[in-house]
Amino acid sequence: MINTSIQENEAVLQQILSSCEASRLLETKQFMQHGDTNVYEHCIAVARVSCLLADKMGLSVDRGSLIRGALLHDYFFYDWHVPDPGHRLHGFTHPKRALQNAMDDFALTTVEQNMILRHMFPLTPIPPRCLEGWVLCVADKVCSTLETGRFTQNTFARCFYAGLGERG
Numbered sequence: 001m002i003n004t005s006i007q008e009n010e011a012v013l014q015q016i017l018s019s020c021e022a023s024r025l026l027e028t029k030q031f032m033q034h035g036d037t038n039v040y041e042h043c044i045a046v047a048r049v050s051c052l053l054a055d056k057m058g059l060s061v062d063r064g065s066l067i068r069g070a071l072l073h074d075y076f077f078y079d080w081h082v083p084d085p086g087h088r089l090h091g092f093t094h095p096k097r098a099l100q101n102a103m104d105d106f107a108l109t110t111v112e113q114n115m116i117l118r119h120m121f122p123l124t125p126i127p128p129r130c131l132e133g134w135v136l137c138v139a140d141k142v143c144s145t146l147e148t149g150r151f152t153q154n155t156f157a158r159c160f161y162a163g164l165g166e167r168g
């Protein structure tokens with residue numbers, strides 16, 4: 001049952017990724033996020049973990065919005081490890097920048113906009129207004145911890161980082 005939903009989630013994820021091919025999403029591969037994981041890989045893993053959490057907890061979420069918001073939550077185009085006045089206080093400022101960039105490239109629902117803008121809660125003090133945003137907050141922290149600790153190759157994490165087809 002859970003495997004079926006993982007496959008369904010993956011199908012929706014791949015469909016949304018295909019629809020993003022003309023956007024700047026692929027550019028995020030150039031920028032490291034945590035450890036040896038780039039921003040693109042991070043966002044895909046966050047989308048997968050978000051779906052898994054929603055399924056495991058039996059949450060009634062908009063699957064498309066959950067995946068789109070997760071894919072775009074870190075839609076910025078710089079290496080935040082490199083000191084630059086243009087992205088000072090990255091942890092606090094990047095949600096707003098990601099949202100602006102995402103709105104330049106996509107027509108987002110209010111749920112997707114809120115997910116992106118509030119995903120750094122509680123570092124940024126205003127919480128999400130939607131269930132999808134809360135799921136994203138948790139999934140982002142799970143993935144950030146795995147990446148920072150370089151646990152992305154362990155058995156648990158591999159399906160989120162390598163994708164279903166590459167699990168072994």
Ligand SMILES: [Fe+2]
Pocket residue numbers: 073074094095119120
């Ligand atoms: Fe972020």
Ligand SMILES: [Fe+2]
Pocket residue numbers: 042046073074140
């Ligand atoms: Fe993130």
